[in-house]
Amino acid sequence: MRNKYLYFKLFDLQQPVEEIRHYSELEISGLLGAVTPIENIFQLSRQPEIKRVIEKDLPLQNALTDGLPGRGRHGYLWSGDTPPDVVPLLKRLTYIKEIFLFQQALEPDPAWLKEALASMPYREYNIYLWRVFRITTRSFLWDRMLYIEQVSRNESEVDNQIKTLKEELLLSPGEESNLNPYEMISYARPPRSGSFFLDFQKRQQRVSGRRWIQALLNSIAPREENTIQCFFDSLENVYAHAITLGLNISTVDINPVKNIIREANSALTEIKAADLSTMINELQSKINMLMSATAAAQTDLFMYSAEGQFISYWQDERRRLKTYNLNLPEAYLKYIACTRFLIETRALSQDKRLNAIVTAALVLTIQASLRKKETPSFVTSLIDILRRFYLKRYLLNKFDAWMPVRYGKLDCFHGDVFKTENRSETAILFLPTQLKRAGFNKEERSIMEMLKLLPVVEKEEKLLWGYKEIPAAEMDENREDIAEKGGLMRWLPRQMHEFFTRLELMGRQEDIPRYYQLLKQYNRLFEHLSRNTEKQLILFIRQSYVKNNDLRLEVPWSETVKKIILKNRKMSSWHLKEESQHLIPGNSPQFDRSYHILTYRIIQS
DSSP, X not given: OOOEEEEEEEOOOSSOHHHHHHHHHHHHHHHTOOOEEXXXXXXXXXXXXXXXXXXXXXXXXXXXXXXXXXXXXXXXXEEESSOOOHHHHHHHOSSEEEEEEEXXXXXXXXXXXXXXXXXXXXXXXXXTTEEEEEEEOHHHHHHHHHHHHHXXXXXXXXXXXXXXXXXXXXXXXXXXXXXXXXXXXXXXXXSSOSOSSOOOSOXXXXXXXXXXXXXXXXXXXXXXXXXXXXXXXXXXXXXXXXXXXTOEEEEEESOHHHHXXXXXXXXXXXXXXXXXXXXXXXXXHHHHHHHTXXXXXXXXXXXXXXXXXXXXXXXXXXXXXXXXXXXXXXXXXXXXXHHHHHXXXXXXXXXXXXHHHHHHHHHHHHHHHXXXXXXXXXXXXXXXXXXXXXXXXXXXXXHHHHSOOOOOOEEEEESOXXXXXXXXXXXXXXXXXXXXXXXXXXXXXXXXXXXXXXXXXXXXXXXXXXXXXXXXXXXXXXXXXXXXXXXXXXXXXXXXXXXXXXXXXXXXXXXXXXXXXXXXXXXXXXXXXXXXEEEEEEEEEEOOEEEETTEEEEOOHHHHHHHHHHHOGGGTTEEEEEEEEXXXXXXXXXXXXXXXXXXXXXOOO
16 A cells, blocks of 8 residues: 555634644544644645655645645644545544645545545646545535525525535636635635524624534544533533534533524424425414404304414413513514414424424524514514524535535433433533522523413522522521531632632622532532543533622632542542633623633543
């Protein structure tokens, strides 16, 4: 066998150099193994064979240097007789823009190129008895998909954009030089930052980058059969990144609104675009039919029809909704009840995935109406959101035809985290680090009440971690432990004891037993995970502060968590493998999110 080379070319990104270097190296070593970092593209010339190839062909030189990072590392190089399976790397590497395969001309075409990527546009260079294949990654296509989704209004515009993109990918660098990069889809940036999937977050909370989480997932779950559990992820949408990488993931959240959005985004990767389009076309006529139904000319047959059942359903719903102080007109509430009726009776579809998407569209429609001063048209808003879902599915179909992928499965568990019994190889835990002065926010509570998502909202929200209302008996027990330095207080580090003292000096004595209650829940959860997690645990600890006038006091969560895990014998098999920091800039400094990430390897004795 003759020597072959794989060159992995990095994106030119705006993130800090050290962040790109850390996460790109983390994911490629997890998926591929040992590679040679290429700090500067001219390092490739140290390989005599690659040097001879590059020197002979100007278009290849342009391809290797086009769009290079303006600062920091340029890529990675692998060499050997038998190249690895490149297809999983193309699908999962998130910091890599293109992969260049160098092989001698006498070698046969790679089997994966003709089978798995038969429809994928790529460039081939024939130089000096060598052949070089230049193939773009799924990560590059995902960025293009996000751009096309934001600038297209219908299928025709999507088709035109994809046709143009395919033509651009087949151009030689010499032909590219005749075009204006600002007018090319290959170089365009999405007008708005955000995720391809729909979410429930406010604009300032939305994640601007997906790569660091996907790189982390690639390092901890390099095989598609790996299973992951994720707890308390309310902002970073780990589940969405996992299923796009082909990983199966289960999430746990007590908030039913967030679970509805997650289930819909997961269903988006499974349904057929044609089925969703058909359902959207039928939805408006069915809503109009039910909304126009009256009991004036009812008969026995009528009362057993869908119209008759809805009249009875709406009468019950109207009485229930009157008990809440909802700031929406009755006609709008009737439209909401009508859509709920169609979902619950499965009059739209027997497919629960399609019903999950309609439910999510209903939630997002209500959310939009609550945020506007004037109530918008219900049907128009609902159909517009469903059309957005459809266009996303249509886009996925187009790009999946180029590079077929297997999407992961989502198991969304609603309820108390301690009631989960599923075992997994890896657990990802976003520790709640703030005391909640209230339970669910006003917007979430209104949606839960309208859609009857919880039997008793007040009862469920008391299960939220850090909730201010703690039973009196538990508060007394916490105060006793704090006063006598007993219980969990014996394991807390000096920094947390000093933090409690500062709280007392600030006149916030009542917060001390609440923080202590949160630490007890941490310890209990760690013990729970020690029974259900087999290989590794990733802890995301968000930096939080206590403010008092001009004073800002940081809560020493990281030191405390490490000390609790170290002292508890039930976690004796947990070994701290790595610590790191990650900052996510917000629209303004007050919305920045800073995480301390602890990676524990579980080694059973």
